[in-house]
Amino acid sequence: MRAARCTTYGPPADLTVEDVPDLEPGPGQVLVRVRAAAVNFPDVLLVANRYQVPAPLPFTPGSEFAGVIEALGPGVEGPPVGSPVAGAVLTGAFAEQVVVPVSGLRQVPEGLDLVHAAAFHVTYATAYHSLVTVGQGAEGEWAAVLGAAGGVGSAAVDIATRLGMRVVAAASSEERLATARKLGAVAGVDYLGEDLKLRLRELTGGGAHLAIDPVGGRHAEAALRGLRRGGRFVTVGYADGEIPRIPLNLVLLKDLVVRGFEIRTVRQYAPDAVAEADRVLARLVREGMRPLVSRVHSLSDVADALTDVAERRTTGKVVLDLRR
Template sequence: MRAAVCAAHGPPETVRIGELPSPEPGPGEVAVRVGAAAVNFPDVLLIAGRYQVSVPTPFVPGSEFAGTVIGIGPHTAGFTVGDRVAGTGMYGAFAEEVAVPAAGLTRVPEGIDDRTAAAFGVAHRTAHHTLRSVVRVEPGDDVVVLGAGGGVGLAAVQLAAHLGARVIAVASSSEKLDAATENGAHHVINHRLRPLRDALRDAVPDGAAAVIDPVGGELSEPALRSLRRGGRFVTVGFASDVIPRIPLNLVLIKGVTVQGFQFGDISAGEFDRNERELRDLLATNEIRPHIGGVYPLDDVAAALRQVADGRAVGKVVVDVSR
C-alpha cells in the first residue's frame, strides 16, 4: 500500500510517500481502507518531534480518518467487512490502509461522505465536549472563540451558536472571519488590525461568560481580561506554538476559572451524552465541518504545511481515494 512516511523528525517536508506492507489487524482490531484523512496541528508537532508524546521514526503520521472496513482481527466484534467507519489515533491515518482497535471506531451515518466524516472527528468532539461539559454554555451567553478560523475554533463557533450562545470570533484574516460569520459568529474581530483588549471591551462591555482558546500566545491574556466575574477560560491547545504566561492576579481579582480541556476529565455519563448529540448533529446535517483545503496523498506535505503555517480555514483533508 502507499503511505506517507516520516523517516526522521523535522518539518512537514520531511514526509515522503512510500510503499509499505498492508497492516494485518490483530486481536480486537479492524483493518480499514482509508478514504480520507484530516490534518490536525498535533500531526505537525509529532512529525517535528515536539509533541508531548514522542513517536520513534519511521512512522506513518495522521490521526483522523474515515473509510471502509476490509478486515477483522481475531476476537473482534461489532463490525463487519464493508462497514463505513471513522476513527482517530496517534498516527497511521495518512495511508491507503490502517489497522486500529475496533473500540475507537464509530459508524459513519448514511449519506455522509468520507471527507466530511474524517473532518468532523477531533475538532468537533473537542469543541462540543468543551462547550457542554467544561463551559456549560447556556443560551444567551457571550462566548469568545480565539483562532476562530482554524479547525477547533471554527467548530467551536458552529457549536456555540447552535447552543444559543452569542459568539465573538477572533482570527487573523478576513477569509477566516468570513468563514466564522458564515458558521454562526455574531461579532468578528481581526486581532491584526486592532488591539484585542480594546476590541473585546467594545464587543462585550459587560464581560464574556467564556473564552475558548486553542491558540495561546499573546492573545490569551487580553481574552482572559474580557471575562465577566466568574467566567471560564478554557485552554485546548497552543496553535501559536507559544505557551502564554497568565498573571494570576487577574484570576484572583476577576474570580474566573482557568481550566485545561482533556477528554479523560469528562464524566462517563456526560461523555456519552455529548457523543450522542454530536452523532445526531452530523447525521441530520445540522452541523457540517468547514473543509478549507483538500489534497491528494501525494501532496500530504503541502497539507501539513498549510496547517503548520496557520493558513488553514476550518479543516484540511487528505483525500486518499484520489
C-alpha cells in the same frame, strides 16, 4: 499499501510517500481501508517531535480518518466488514490502511460523506467538550472563540451558535472573520489590528462569559482579561507555537475559572459526557451541520497539506483523499 512516512524529525517537507507492507489486525483490532484522513496541527508537532507524546521513528503520521472496515481481528464480532467508520489514532492515519482497537472506531453520522466524516469527530468533539463539558456554556451566553476560522475554532463557532450562544470570533484577518460570520458569529475581532480585551468587553457589554482558546500565544491573556467576573477560560491547544503564561492575579481578582481540555483521554474520565456529546452532535448533523473542509489533497501532497496547516494558511479543515 501507500503511506506517508516520517523518517527524521523536522518540517513536513521531509515526509515521503512510500510503499509499505499491508497491515494485519491483531486480537481486538480492526483493519480499516482509509478513504480520507484529516490534517490536524498535532500532526505537524509530531513530525517535528514537539508534541507532548513523542512518536518513535520511523512512523506514519496522521490521527483522524474515515474509511470502511476491511478485516476483523481475532475476538472481534463487529461491526461487519464493509461498514463505514471513523476513528482517531496518535499516528498511522496517512496511509491506505490503519489498524485500530475496535473500541476506537465510531459510526459515521448519518448525512456525512467520508471526506467530511474524517474532518468531523476530533475537532467537533473537542469543540463541544470545550464549550459544554468543560466550559459549561449555556444558551444566551457570550462565547469568545480564538482562531475562529481554524479547525477547532470553526467547529466551536458552529456548535456554539447552534446551541444558542452568541459568538464573538477572534481571528487574524478580516477574511478569516468573514468565514466565522458565515458559521454564525455575531461579531468579530481582528486580534492583529484591534485590542482584543477592550473589544470583547465592548461587544459583549462587560465581557464574555466563556473563552475557547486553541491558539495560545500572546492573545490568551488578552482573551482572559476580556472575560466578565466569574468567566470561564478553556485552553485547548497552542497553534501559535507559544504556550502562554497567565498571571494568576487576574484569576483571583475576577474570580475566573481556567480549565483545559484534551481529546485523547476524555473517554476514560468522562464516558457519560462523551455519550451526551455523541448524541448532541449526531442531532446537529441531522439538522444540517457539516464541518468546514476548505481543501482536499491527495496523499502525494501530504507535505504541502501539513505545511499549509503549520503556517496557518487554511480555514476549517484540510483533508487527504486516499482515493485520489
